[in-house]
Amino acid sequence: MDFKLTEEHEMIRQAARDFAINELKPGVIERDEKQEFPKEQVKKMGELGFMGMMASPEYGGGGMDTVSYVLAMEELSKIDASASVVVSVNNSLVCWGLDTYGTEEQKKKYLSKLTTGEKIGAFCLSEPEAGSDATSQKTTAIDKGDHYILNGTKNWITNGNSAEIYLVIAHTDKEKKHRGINAFIVEKGMEGFEVGPKEQKMGIRGSDTHSLTFNDVKVPKENRIGEDGFGFKFAMKTLAGGRIGIAAQALGIAAGAYEMAKEYSKIRKAFGTEIKNHQAIAFKLADMHTSIEAARHMVMKAAWDKDNGHNYDLSGAMAKLYASQVAMDVTVEAVQVHGGNGYVKEYHVERMMRDAKITQIYEGTSEIQKIVISRSILAD
């Protein structure tokens, strides 16, 4: 067993770290305050190859492994989780889904624009009445021969307004339940497709989350992904990989907050010495470091499973469940180590605490991860 990263992995990690410090950190507090999408930063991440890391090089992707992707996600998330969720959704839900299941034409037309960041993608599964219960899709797509007519509403869509290419899940035949669900590529600008108001969020406020409505949107048949009825499996398979990305995001938020708390403990003095010399603080740092290291091992194992052709439903779900809990615990403690300053925006950790919460909710809540885990361990 070799825990050492390759030279290439180290280079990717360093490149993501440099980008996060030099390009994401300046303005991160203001973007959070104003709910401002990191448009310029996302454009640059596209130019640097962070938007389609695992996608095939022939469609502009980086052809990298999942380990590279989670390393980058961790480093970006240490500084700016709003920017890293844009990377995560674009890479693991949209690019990976199209690269793995799209037709040659779909890849040429859409994937090649998504991998370079020329266009941003969104994954549209959740609905007002279908969040965790994902098979209860109310959005419909009626087969009209050479096209489908799409009607319905999607909720809490990451990149809702900034995206231009949307993967939309809809029922084509309700009688067939989950086997009557399909996934479609919908473009911004198609008649009848409207982006709703922006959600006012607690955390990851720089990312834009919107509802979407489809009123008789004509979607060409060639925009369906996979065989008829493949849509639910498409969503589940895509989300299984997405959960590794969000686990890496949670890990990064935790690791970023921990690094700040550690540095602060070396400069802040109380009772005549730096607070790191008080066991109350040193033990907090010890607990934070230990849980982060455990989460990192789980994230890496899930990425390794995916890269080596093993089933990663279980390891991905466990990594997300655990890393998101670590993100919550560590960010709360990082605020505590900072004392009064922890409650103030300029010290970053209060934002990280707010950002951490969503990792226990999106791409499957912690309770959904426990369904996936328990079904998997009880299957035999």
Ligand code: CAA
């Ligand atoms: N891979 C392949 N197929 C899978 C699968 C997987 N990982 N998981 C389930 N399936 C298949 C099953 O085999 C079954 O198909 P067959 O009957 O043909 O065998 C079908 O899917 C239905 O499976 P279940 O009976 O297990 O379905 P269920 O109704 O019990 O739901 C669930 C399972 C795991 C709870 C699922 O509904 C789920 O994951 N819910 C959470 C949805 C979610 O993650 N939403 C997040 C929104 S996206 C987002 O947040 C993105 C963003 O913007 C950040």
